[in-house]
Amino acid sequence: xxxxxxxxxxxxxxxxxxxxxxxxxxxxxxxxxxxxxxxxxxxxxxxxxxxxxxxxxxxxxxxxxxxxxxxxxxxxxxxxxxxxxxxxxxxxxxxxxxxxxxxxxxxxxxxxxxxxxxxxxxxxxxxxxxxxxxxxxxxxxxxxxxxxxxxxxxxxxxxxxxxxxxxxxxxxxxxxxxxxxxxxxxxxxxxxxxxxxxxxxxxxxxxxxxxxxxxxxxxxxxxxxxxxxxxxxxxxxxxxxxxxxxxxxxxxxxxxxxxxxxxxxxxxxxxxxxxxxxxxxx
Numbered sequence: 001x002x003x004x005x006x007x008x009x010x011x012x013x014x015x016x017x018x019x020x021x022x023x024x025x026x027x028x029x030x031x032x033x034x035x036x037x038x039x040x041x042x043x044x045x046x047x048x049x050x051x052x053x054x055x056x057x058x059x060x061x062x063x064x065x066x067x068x069x070x071x072x073x074x075x076x077x078x079x080x081x082x083x084x085x086x087x088x089x090x091x092x093x094x095x096x097x098x099x100x101x102x103x104x105x106x107x108x109x110x111x112x113x114x115x116x117x118x119x120x121x122x123x124x125x126x127x128x129x130x131x132x133x134x135x136x137x138x139x140x141x142x143x144x145x146x147x148x149x150x151x152x153x154x155x156x157x158x159x160x161x162x163x164x165x166x167x168x169x170x171x172x173x174x175x176x177x178x179x180x181x182x183x184x185x186x187x188x189x190x191x192x193x194x195x196x197x198x199x200x201x202x203x204x205x206x207x208x209x210x211x212x213x214x215x216x217x218x219x220x221x222x223x224x225x226x227x228x229x230x231x232x233x234x235x236x237x238x239x240x241x242x243x244x245x246x247x248x249x250x251x252x253x254x255x256x257x258x259x260x261x262x263x264x265x266x267x268x269x270x271x272x273x274x275x276x277x278x279x280x281x282x
Contacts, residue, residue, distance in 0.1 A: 026101065026194035028239050030092045033190055034072035037065040041092070044193075045232075045240050049092045054188070057166070058086030066187075069105065069143050073189035079115045080182045082169050086115075088188050089166035097195030100153035102132075104192070106146035106167060108139050109185020113174040115139070120148070123164040124157055139186070140175050150194070159198060194238070210266055216280035219255045223266070224248065230267040233279070236260065257281045 030044035032054050039053040056063060060078040067073065079086050094100060108114040120135035132153060139146035157163045167188065174180045211224040223231065223246045231252070233242035241257060244250070246266070259281055266275040 026099070026196055026238065027097065028237075029094060029097055029100070029193045029195050030090075031190075031192045031239070032074070032090070032188075033070075034065055034068055034074060037072065039063060039074065043239055044092075045243075046093060046095065046097075047243075052090060052092045054088065054090050054191070056087065057089055058082055060086055060186075068187070068189040073107075073187040075109070075185055075187045077109075077112070077114075077185055078182055079169060079184050079186055080180045081172060082115065082180070083172045084168065084170060087166040087168035088186070089164060090191070091162055091164040092193065093162055094157060094160045094193075094195060096159060096198055098155070098158035098198050099196040100157055101150040101194050102148060102153055102165065102192070103150055103190070103194075104148050104167070104188060105143055105190050106137070106139050107143055107187045107189075108141045108146075108175040109187065110141055112181070112183045112185045113141070113176045113178065114184040114186035115169040115171070115180055116173045116175045116177075117169060117171040118146070118167050119170055120151065121166050121168060122153060122157055123166075124160050124162070129166070129168075130154070136170070138175075143189075153193075158195075165193075210275045212264065212277055212279075215277075216282045217254060218282050219253070221252045221254055221264075221279065223250050223252060225266070225268075227268065227270065230269065232265045232267075234263045234265065236262075254281055 027045045029046055030041045030049035032041055035042055041050050041052045054074050056076050060076045064075045065072040066075050106118060116138050118137055120132045121129040122132055123129050135151055137146055172180050174184055213222050225246045225248060228245060230245050232240055234240050262279045262281060264277045264279045
């Protein structure tokens with residue numbers, strides 16, 4: 001058996017009964033991409049985080065959900081006179097995960113320019129809010145300027161039952177250089193918190209102990225195991241799309257998935273082994 005760390009995106013090629021590790025990614029702990037008019041998280045491997053919501057604080061308007069990058073984005077006005085006071089914020093748990101990273105996009109509101117200058121802070125337990133190194137950024141009326149990509153979050157946030165993150169404005173300057181008006185709009189979208197599973201060294205075993213068919217597949221996967229195993233399926237972005245378990249034999253519905261390449265991960269809790277296989281959905 002060969003050991004790997006489930007710390008990175010894993011792409012697998014299955015050939016002649018052998019699993020070959022090609023590359024790797026982190027798990028998504030929680031995400032907000034706003035596919036509907038809702039403030040709740042819409043994905044992540046920690047189920048308790050799916051009830052967590054995005055908020056503003058400091059005296060902005062209520063949140064609306066309007067045009068985002070692909071679907072909706074969270075949007076608010078009322079950012080005037082908000083330097084070091086008004087912010088976007090979320091809280092969630094990181095239990096079982098370390099090496100945390102944040103990705104997000106903040107933008108301004110077209111003809112109603114919102115706050116230009118932001119930084120990101122964290123808080124855990126009863127600590128004060130603390131700046132995250134390298135988190136200062138500016139926004140513009142686009143979806144590229146205010147991007148944070150895999151910003152490292154301090155280790156004290158690892159494996160916590162509750163941490164808080166906020167994107168706080170640091171000046172009263174709007175994106176057009178004027179002083180912020182009450183009508184100024186700020187939007188936030190595609191928020192991802194990712195991490196590595198703590199103690200995540202797994203034995204990668206041969207697929208001889210698990211039978212998976214058909215592959216390629218269209219409507220279902222049949223999975224036969226020697227014992228009860230945990231089953232997860234991930235898309236190419238590392239987002240979990242199926243989470244279930246198999247007792248000897250289970251048929252899994254995949255008819256709702258888009259065509260493409262997915263990673264099937266089958267974990268045996270008895271010996272900490274894992275089977276990884278690329279699945280092609282047609």
